Amino acid sequence: MHPHPNSHRLRHGRYSEQGRGYLITAVVYQRLRVFSDWRLGRLLVAELRRAHEQQWVNSIAWVVMPDHFHWLVQLEQRSLAQLMQAIKSRSTLSINxxxxxxGAFWQSGYHDRAIRDGEELRPFARYIVANPVRAGLVEKTGDYPLWDACWL
Known part of the structure; x- marks a missing residue:
């Protein structure tokens, strides 16, 4: 039996559009809480920042949770597939x-949600950075070390 029987459906109908905003989520293999070690989380953060600095994306907000990350981006010079392949492979190498x-670090695939034209980005950014509070990891967003948003 395949460990992720519906992972192939994550790619069905996926379309990348430069200039469009996307909320992306990727999960660590077997949901291991690797990023409880903030030192390892910062290696992933370095890759998110590199994608922004190389102008592949305009990084709007992100949070690295113990076993996954959420990232709100506006695509610039890469497709979603190219972006995520680079982020996952580079972070796997540095974290391993x-x-x-x-071996494997990330679950196969990722989840993305395209932001509709005219849809406000701030509610998505707030949702992302409030994840550690909702998960009970901290009482205030500012107490969690692995997040950022362009408005703050």
Whole structure:
């Protein structure tokens, strides 16, 4: 039996449009709480920032939770598939190197939601950065170290 029987459906009908906003979520393999070690979380953050600095995306907001991340972006110079392939492969290499592990790090696929034209981005950004509070990890957003938003 396939460990993720519907993961192929995540790609069905996926379309990337430059200039469009997307809410992206990717999950660590077997939902291991790897990013409870903030040092490893910062390696993922470095890759998110690199994508922004290379102008692949305009990074609007992100949060790295213990076993997944949420990222609100506006696509610039890459497709969703190219972006996520780069983020996942680069972060896998650096995280495996730092933690002395090998092999798969991320679950296959990712979830994305295209933001409709005229849809306000701030509610999505607020949702993202409030994740640690909703999960009970901290009492205030500012107490959590692995998040950022362009408005703050």
């Amino acid at each position: 190197r730092a933690s002395g592990t090998r």
